[in-house]
Amino acid sequence: MKTFKIGGVHPNDSKISKDCAIEDFPVLEKAYLSMAQHLGAPAEPIVQKGDKVKVGQLIAKPSGFVSANIHSSVSGTVAAVEPYADLAGNPVMHVIIDVEGDEWEESIDRTPDIVREIKLSKEEIIKKIQECGIVGLGGASFPTHIKLTPPPGKVAEYLLINGAECEPFLTSDYRLMLEQPEQVLIGAKIMMKALDVTKCRFGVEENKPEAIAKLKTYAAQYPEIEIVPLKKKYPQGGEKQLIEALTGRRVPSMGLPIDAGAVVQNCGTALAVYEAVQKNKPLFEGIVTVTGNCSEQQRNFRLRAGTPIINLLDAIGRIPKDAAKVISGGPMMGKAVSNLLAATVKSSSAILMLTEEETKRKPESNCIRCGKCIDACPMGLEPYLLVRYSRNGMYDELEENKIYDCIECGCCLFSCPAYIPLLDHIRASKAEVMKIMRSRPKK
Ligand code: SF4
Numbered sequence: 001m002k003t004f005k006i007g008g009v010h011p012n013d014s015k016i017s018k019d020c021a022i023e024d025f026p027v028l029e030k031a032y033l034s035m036a037q038h039l040g041a042p043a044e045p046i047v048q049k050g051d052k053v054k055v056g057q058l059i060a061k062p063s064g065f066v067s068a069n070i071h072s073s074v075s076g077t078v079a080a081v082e083p084y085a086d087l088a089g090n091p092v093m094h095v096i097i098d099v100e101g102d103e104w105e106e107s108i109d110r111t112p113d114i115v116r117e118i119k120l121s122k123e124e125i126i127k128k129i130q131e132c133g134i135v136g137l138g139g140a141s142f143p144t145h146i147k148l149t150p151p152p153g154k155v156a157e158y159l160l161i162n163g164a165e166c167e168p169f170l171t172s173d174y175r176l177m178l179e180q181p182e183q184v185l186i187g188a189k190i191m192m193k194a195l196d197v198t199k200c201r202f203g204v205e206e207n208k209p210e211a212i213a214k215l216k217t218y219a220a221q222y223p224e225i226e227i228v229p230l231k232k233k234y235p236q237g238g239e240k241q242l243i244e245a246l247t248g249r250r251v252p253s254m255g256l257p258i259d260a261g262a263v264v265q266n267c268g269t270a271l272a273v274y275e276a277v278q279k280n281k282p283l284f285e286g287i288v289t290v291t292g293n294c295s296e297q298q299r300n301f302r303l304r305a306g307t308p309i310i311n312l313l314d315a316i317g318r319i320p321k322d323a324a325k326v327i328s329g330g331p332m333m334g335k336a337v338s339n340l341l342a343a344t345v346k347s348s349s350a351i352l353m354l355t356e357e358e359t360k361r362k363p364e365s366n367c368i369r370c371g372k373c374i375d376a377c378p379m380g381l382e383p384y385l386l387v388r389y390s391r392n393g394m395y396d397e398l399e400e401n402k403i404y405d406c407i408e409c410g411c412c413l414f415s416c417p418a419y420i421p422l423l424d425h426i427r428a429s430k431a432e433v434m435k436i437m438r439s440r441p442k443k
């Protein structure tokens with residue numbers, strides 16, 4: 001079975017919500033739409049207090065090259081355009097809407113009919129994806145139209161679809177592959193046309209046999225898309241790891257996937273592309289797993305962006321008493337939620353509740369030089385050494401040892417028997433080294 005060669009770990013996959021079919025989450029009284037729902041510059045609002053909006057209406061435009069359109073996820077009246085606290089409690093510009101009814105833009109095709117024929121040209125597809133505000137739904141939220149436009153001199157050979165969903169607890173991609181497999185495959189075909197590639201490989205981890213079987217059945221009609229079962233190993237869904245598993249190629253240090261001739265897109269992004277191009281539907285909702293060992297209920301919701309996390313947790317019977325921490329995303333790479341009033345964004349994938357026992361850090365002891373962190377690192381780094389340099393502010397040495405290649409996967413932390421908070425140190429120093437590198441005059 002295919003996988004990446006270096007490092008990786010095997011956390012318990014805890015897919016306890018895998019049998020929960022996708023349900024529509026009700027639209028609430030107010031929606032809080034962040035202007036920072038993507039990587040890059042926040043969008044600029046084009047609506048003001050008192051404006052009437054419909055579901056799918058453009059409410060904010062990009063403010064830079066790497067930025068994206070934002071559309072309303074609800075219909076109603078704009079109550080305010082003002083800063084509102086995000087997951088960490090930091091003020092971020094939001095458009096806040098008082099919901100009235102559920103009136104959609106007439107141009108959106110809401111029928112369940114599957115549209116198979118791809119009529120738009122390559123250029124029209126990329127324009128439509130940009131207009132519909134599609135961003136990567138695998139974690140980074142990078143604007144999709146940019147990823148589908150390789151820079152001059154670079155050529156894409158493969159489109160790779162990421163259906164690995166290697167983070168423990170997450171099952172939103174799994175449900176999507178089971179419940180809307182053909183739409184996801186058509187989304188992949190649309191992106192193949194946009195990239196002008198003839199080869200598409202779709203990687204799914206072996207712990208999702210039902211999704212692999214379903215996709216293979218539908219892929220019989222789309223022979224140019226190869227469904228490839230992958231070994232269960234974290235971080236299989238990391239771009240560089242997926243490229244190695246599916247093509248045998250390695251992305252060079254500091255390089256991009258396109259340097260290995262590949263463009264990687266998440267399976268959720270493939271669905272969003274299908275909906276944009278074939279149904280004229282902008283990205284304003286997505287599938288979100290609500291889960292945790294301490295929660296009696298596990299759910300997968302189709303959720304409008306702008307829903308406060310507290311309301312989502314209320315819907316499953318409030319936060320369990322023994323939940324000590326709430327995370328947006330998975331336990332390995334997700335972000336801690338310190339403000340439960342913060343709203344979801346279009347790329348939200350999971351809200352995870354962990355107990356004190358599950359989050360408690362064991363007391364740190366001295367490094368015993370066992371080398372387990374080196375064995376676990378999928379980027380071939382030496383985490384114990386990076387931490388030693390980090391503790392001493394040795395930025396030149398950190399750069400020489402390629403700290404910039406760290407993908408912040410947490411495998412080193414997961415494997416360390418001395419419970420050293422390796423990732424905390426490495427993440428802080430990496431940010432510092434990147435700042436130093438960016439400040440140097442370009443040659
Ligand atoms: S967090 Fe960075 S250093 Fe640690 S294992 Fe992942 S890539 Fe390696």
Ligand code: SF4
Nearest residue numbers: 367368370371373416
């Ligand atoms: S895994 Fe922990 S104890 Fe072992 S070498 Fe790495 S930092 Fe040291």
